[in-house]
Structure formats: structure tokens, C-alpha cells
Amino acid sequence: MQIKTFEAVSFKDAVKAVKQEFGNDAVILSTRERTVEGRPNVKTVEVTAGAANAVRNLTGASASAKGGAIDGHSQGRMDAAFERMEKKIAGLEARLPSSRRIENLEGSVHDLKLLLLEVLRKNNSGSEQSLPPEAAEVIRMLRHSNIEETLLSKLASNLGKAPAPEKGTAVSPENHYRDHSIRWMLKQISISPRWETLTGGQSIHCLVGPPGAGKSTLLCKLAAQFSVREKHKVLIVSYDAVRLAASEQLRVYAKVLDIRFAAIQEPGDLPDVLQKNQDCGLVLLDTTGRPVKQGKILEDLQTLKSKIPAIEFHLVLSAAEKASVLDSAVRMYSNLGIRSLAFNKLDESWQFADAFNIAAKWAVPLSFFGTGPEIPDDVERASRERVVEQIFGLSK
Ligand SMILES: Nc1nc2c(ncn2[C@@H]2O[C@H](COP(=O)(O)OP(=O)(O)OP(=O)(O)O)[C@@H](O)[C@H]2O)c(=O)[nH]1
Ligand SMILES: [Mg+2]
Secondary structure, three states: OOEEEEEEOOHHHHHHHHHHHHOOOOEEEEEEEEEEOOEEEEEEEEEEEEOHHHHHHHHOOOOOOOOOOOOHHHHHHHHHHHHHHHHHHHHHHHHOOOHHHHHHHHHHHHHHHHHHHHHHHHHHHHHHHOOOHHHHHHHHHHHHOOOOHHHHHHHHHHHHHOOOOOOOOOOOHHHHHHHHHHHHHHHHOOEOOOOOOOOOOOEEEEEEOOOOOOHHHHHHHHHHHHHHHOOOOEEEEEEOOOOHHHHHHHHHHHHHHOOEEEEEOOHHHHHHHHHHOOOOOEEEEEEOOOOOOOOOOOHHHHHHHHHOOOOEEEEEEEOOOOHHHHHHHHHHHHHHOEEEEEEEOHHHOOOOHHHHHHHHHHOOOEEEEEOOOOOOOOEEEOOHHHHHHHHOOOOO
């Protein structure tokens, strides 16, 4: 029987395949969209069609007298129906959000962003021209260090209102405007309060962030610092429902340090674990990295929050990531209520501009800086001075 199902990436392609197989008098019996397994954003189209004869036989329609040939009238009606169907399909196709279309859209948004930045840069350089040359030079230096244009615009307007350097003092105009900028930048960032135990209760800290940002490494460093150096009673909890090996690494590490350890499979397991370890004042909870693009993946973390409202989420980011990825990560995780931002892999570039940009733009306090892969030493408490002096190249 000449009935066949065709799968293609678009309706147009599917219809083309139908016509190739059965010719122009093919009849489309059904169409449907399918999602490609494992890739929820990618859709294909399935069209079931057949040769006109086969379809008429199948549906019991009266075939024309001579050998199933179609008379002129029927052919005309079929062509008209086929045309209508093609138009409908074209309309449906136009509404289909194909992955290519999404990519195009993303590309356009990116171009638009670049355009806006260019406009902003031009505006800024316009307002920079009205600044004293020494002040404009500070802005240029900061732009070169990748400080965001929106923040530079604010600084430029602040420098424009700054008192002029006093004549006859030892401070040069260069240093005057640089010091003013340093003070302004210090004010733009805040530092997280210490995570240590609150008196009489458990203090629960959950590290979240993109895959490979260094969450587990940071957690180990902090567990060692809090437990061995600062003598807090620490509980490490691993919440990685997917990779057993990830939990095992933490379990071994906890054993070496003689720190209490528990692994949970789902948010509902946490209240019980906390109850059983009430004597541990500081709980450090490690989670699986979640790629920034997916939409619903934070549901389980929201559930975790609803089970234990006192939980504090800390976003861990890698300084090795592109600024746009860091921004998207903050946007995605901010729904959880982020208490602090930890920046890892600063040793790979010693560029603190992204840490400054994100902390200033999103008003999220900074907590820790990961400065290498070594556990437990390569970590430092975040400080505003460290960020700014690194950007101005003042550190040793
Ligand atoms: N250079 C450098 N490497 C680091 C730093 N922190 C972590 N790493 C390395 O980065 C890699 C990933 O670290 P993990 O701690 O496993 O990252 P994660 O965020 O837990 O990853 P997932 O659990 O897969 O989401 C490891 O090879 C670490 O040694 C850092 O501050 N500097
Ligand atoms: Mg991990």
C-alpha cells in the first residue's frame, strides 16, 4: 500500500519529500510536530501521505471507472485542496520556533546589544571630552580593563562633578582623579557578612552555579577553613542526584578532614539530615552545576528553599567565563535570592573587572575569591580593596 510517513525539519521539506515520492496528486493524511529526544528545543515535522489511488482505496471513496485514473473535476478539486493545505502548512511553519530561528533571534539580540554599547561608548566619549584630560584618562584606562560602559558612564558623570585638584598641593591631577575614581569604585561594591554560625541555630549555605565553576572545590576549601582553622562544627551535604561519583569525592574529603557528611537525592531529604545533625552549626551544601540556558532547572532548588527557608544560596562563578555568560547566570539564579557571589579561577587571569562589574551592576555582595585549584589554601575572603587595587594594577 502506498502510504508513507515522512519526517523533516520543516513542513516545506516534508511536503517536498511527499511530492518526490508520490507526485503532485499525493494526498496528505496527517501532520504532526515531534520533539527530538534529548533536545526539547528542536522540533521536526511528521507528514503521513500517500498516492491518490491508495488513499481513495483506503477511505473507500469511489474510484473513477478506468483503472483508478482521476477525472479532470476530481483532479481540480484535489489540486485546490492541496494548495489550501500548502498554504496552511506555510502558515504553521512560519509560527514554528525552529532552533535556527531562535539562533537568529539570539544573534540579533547580540548585535543590538553591541549597537547599544557602541552608542553608549560614543555618548560616553562625548561626555569624557568635557572632563579634564587626567579624569578622561582614568576612564580610558578602566575601559581598557573591561569595566562596563554603563558603570563608566556613571563614573564619568561623578568625575565631572568632582572638585578640581587644588593648586599648589603635592597631589598631581592624575592622582587626584585616580583617587577619586578609586573611592567611587569602592562604594559600588559590598562584601557579604561572614557565613559563620549564628548563635543557637544552624547556618545553612548552598553553593549553586554553572557546571565547572568550582563549587565543590570551593566547598572543600571552606569546609577545611571553617572546621580545621576556625573550629566550627561543619556538616557537608552533597546534593547531586545525577552523579554518584561527585558525592563520593566529597565523602572521601570529609572523611580525611573528619567532617560530618551526608548525601541527599532530593530536596525532601534535607530536613531529616539537618535534624539528625543539629549539633553541626555550619552546613555547607554542594549542588550539581546547571547550564545557564535551561529554563526550569531551578525548580528543585526552589523546592529546597521552600523546605528550608533559612537556606542561603551563594552563586559561584568562574572568572574564566565570558561576561555575557556570567550575566546570564546571575539573571537565572537571582530568582532564588542570591546572598553572595564567590568568584573562582581568578588565578587564571587576575582580571577582577568581571567581579566588579557583576557586583556593582547586580548589587550582590562578594564573599570569596578562589585563587587556584589547591585545597584548602587557594581561597581568600573577598575584599573591596582587593578588587579595586587589582583593577588599577596597584597590587604587588
Ligand atoms: N585554576 C583554578 N582552578 C580551579 C579553581 N577552582 C576550581 N578549579 C578547578 O576547576 C575544575 C572544576 O571544579 P569543580 O569544583 O569540580 O567545579 P563544580 O562547579 O563543582 O563542577 P560541577 O559539579 O560539575 O558543576 C576542577 O578541575 C578544579 O580543580 C580555581 O580557583 N582556580
Ligand atoms: Mg561539583
